[in-house]
Amino acid sequence: MGKELLSSLQTEVTQLRAEGKYQETIEKANELLEIGTLYNDYKSMLIAHINQAASYYSIGDIEEAFASMEQYEEITQVHGDDADYLQLYNILFLLYEFNKQYVLAKETLQKSMHLAEQLKKYNILSNAYSNYSHVCIKLEEYEEALDVAKKGLAAAKLHEPNTPVLEVRVMFNIAHAYINLNLLEDANLIMVEMEQKNVFDSFVRERAQFQLLKGEWLRKKKAYKEAFQAYSTAKEIVNTYQDVYLLKTIQEKRLKTSELMEDFHLSYQVQKEYINLLNIINEREIAYKAIKLNVKHQLSKIQKKAELDYLTGLCNRGYLSELATTWLRDVKEMKTPISCIAFDLDGFKAVNDVHGHLMGDKVIREVGKVCKSALSPDFVIGRYGGDEFVVLGRSSLDETVKLANVLKEVMSGMRIVVNEQSITIAASFGVSSTEDDSLNSFDELFHMADMRLYNAKQNGKNQVYAGNIKV
Known part of the structure; x- marks a missing residue:
């Protein structure tokens, strides 16, 4: 098709x-x-x-x-x-x-x-x-x-x-x-x-x-x-x-x-x-x-649409990359690090297999909505793809780790009812920051957070991992 x-x-x-x-x-x-x-x-x-x-x-x-x-x-x-x-x-x-x-x-x-x-x-x-x-x-x-x-x-x-x-x-x-x-x-x-x-x-x-x-x-x-x-x-x-x-x-x-x-x-x-x-x-x-003029007007509407993820209404991957790139240009002047949280749902494949993809989409939408409401305006959340989300903020690694734990607890309290059955949600989190001088681009920042997310999965899931820090 x-x-x-x-x-x-x-x-x-x-x-x-x-x-x-x-x-x-x-x-x-x-x-x-x-x-x-x-x-x-x-x-x-x-x-x-x-x-x-x-x-x-x-x-x-x-x-x-x-x-x-x-x-x-x-x-x-x-x-x-x-x-x-x-x-x-x-x-x-x-x-x-x-x-x-x-x-x-x-x-x-x-x-x-x-x-x-x-x-x-x-x-x-x-x-x-x-x-x-x-x-x-x-x-x-x-x-x-x-x-x-x-x-x-x-x-x-x-x-x-x-x-x-x-x-x-x-x-x-x-x-x-x-x-x-x-x-x-x-x-x-x-x-x-x-x-x-x-x-x-x-x-x-x-x-x-x-x-x-x-x-x-x-x-x-x-x-x-x-x-x-x-x-x-x-x-x-x-x-x-x-x-x-x-x-x-x-x-x-x-x-x-x-x-x-x-x-x-x-x-x-x-x-x-x-x-x-x-x-x-x-x-x-x-x-x-x-x-x-008409094209410019139409493109401004298309641009807004192009910045959003079609399923959740959150920012999409492209917008997150552009935003991080813009922030990274100002890092030295502002003297404020940029941190990244990457997280995805534990056992999400089972939701799709048991309840179908429509229900899987509903779970992703609900997670996006709940997490966005838990964030302050200083942080931006977007969907990276599938059931993986990214949060960006101008904050230290310690502050961002605390936020990741807040999101973990918020999601642990979620209950989504499907055919009179209650689905519980859990997620694993990886955190990175430009406090690590080797991270100079969005790709590097996200890749490090994603690797730490993988470590969190390997070490038992439903946890936050930030380098040698497992919380």
């Missing part, structure tokens, strides 16, 4: 992003992430993070996009494969380029090139070279742009099956580099070769970009009227699929060219069109801002 649900959610998240439904993608990806975490399904977690990152990028929330990619990278480093790393590099490149962090963009593309070459993924290698060349053109590094783009074309030719549009996409950068280097005849030869590939009927965006390229070449030759016509053709094509940002680039070039033509009536008409387009872009960006 779990695998089927995860598979369905993976498909839905990917489809929603493909349809441009970014808010729905982010919300559904959170659902996929929650269930994927529950089942330790790392592929689901990666799919959730990568689609969230791409959706945040699309609505202009670059900070959240980077946050998603950081989580994606953490999982990839431990559980990912080469394909996951390639996805990582592709999205990071977009984010760095958006922020105009071109040095980082280049470094990311170099990693992508290296991995794609190792894997003989020539389509990805070609795209990486093409993007690198594009960055060089933005930086006006035309010689390097030309050299890199030629390598991209060579990679595209190695890709099987033969894919002419892959070659054409790199050839755009070769032509742009030639134009900016004033090698107009070389640029023309590449453009003729591009037309011979016969891809423009099938790929509308490339058809528009070719007219834009043609306009650049003509303007460089000072054939302003013909250049304006090429830009206008590009505009008509882009109008069919409404890429407003490409339209903005085209309108800026039409406006500049009409001024070079000294046709002031035409300039006035283009200026009006440009202003109308800016209004459309502004409205779209306002709409994206509204989506961002």
Whole structure:
């Protein structure tokens, strides 16, 4: 059932992003992430993070996009494969380029090139070279742009099956580099070769970009009227699929060219069109801002839900880890140790075996409720998993041992009635503290408490164990 649900959610998240439904993608990806975490399904977690990152990028929330990619990278480093790393590099490149962090963009593309070459993924290698060349053109590094783009074309030719549009996409950068280097005849030869590939009927965006390229070449030759016509053709094509940002680039070039033509009536008409387009872009960006605000609102509710254990309503393992990590940063300044209690129920398996898992869940809920009510606000209790609980506090080892004994006595007094039979509760406790200088992280603190819990079990159960102290 779990695998089927995860598979369905993976498909839905990917489809929603493909349809441009970014808010729905982010919300559904959170659902996929929650269930994927529950089942330790790392592929689901990666799919959730990568689609969230791409959706945040699309609505202009670059900070959240980077946050998603950081989580994606953490999982990839431990559980990912080469394909996951390639996805990582592709999205990071977009984010760095958006922020105009071109040095980082280049470094990311170099990693992508290296991995794609190792894997003989020539389509990805070609795209990486093409993007690198594009960055060089933005930086006006035309010689390097030309050299890199030629390598991209060579990679595209190695890709099987033969894919002419892959070659054409790199050839755009070769032509742009030639134009900016004033090698107009070389640029023309590449453009003729591009037309011979016969891809423009099938790929509308490339058809528009070719007219834009043609306009650049003509303007460089000072054939302003013909250049304006090429830009206008590009505009008509882009109008069919409404890429407003490409339209903005085209309108800026039409406006500049009409001024070079000294046709002031035409300039006035283009200026009006440009202003109308800016209004459309502004409205779209306002709409994206509204989506961002709504997403933030939804995520704050999801965040609260994500911090809670679904069965008991107590804090969950992830929240306990984050809280302890935050406290540990301040330990030296506050000069107050942090202590941890780990405890679980003695003989809990018998409850499940005799009375069933529903009753076992009831016992866990009741234990959580009773223990929480016994704690002061200085302590935080959470469910670590199964029938194991964790208590964290800014307190000494001695104080925490006393608290563990209070919890032990409270639980010993519990009676849960099942089918007119009374179930008694007992638990074993392990306690650790940062007074032990070797404990510097939540994992170390919990592991020590858990080991001492194990010692308490070995030594007779229903007791508190803190190092050499058995109470």
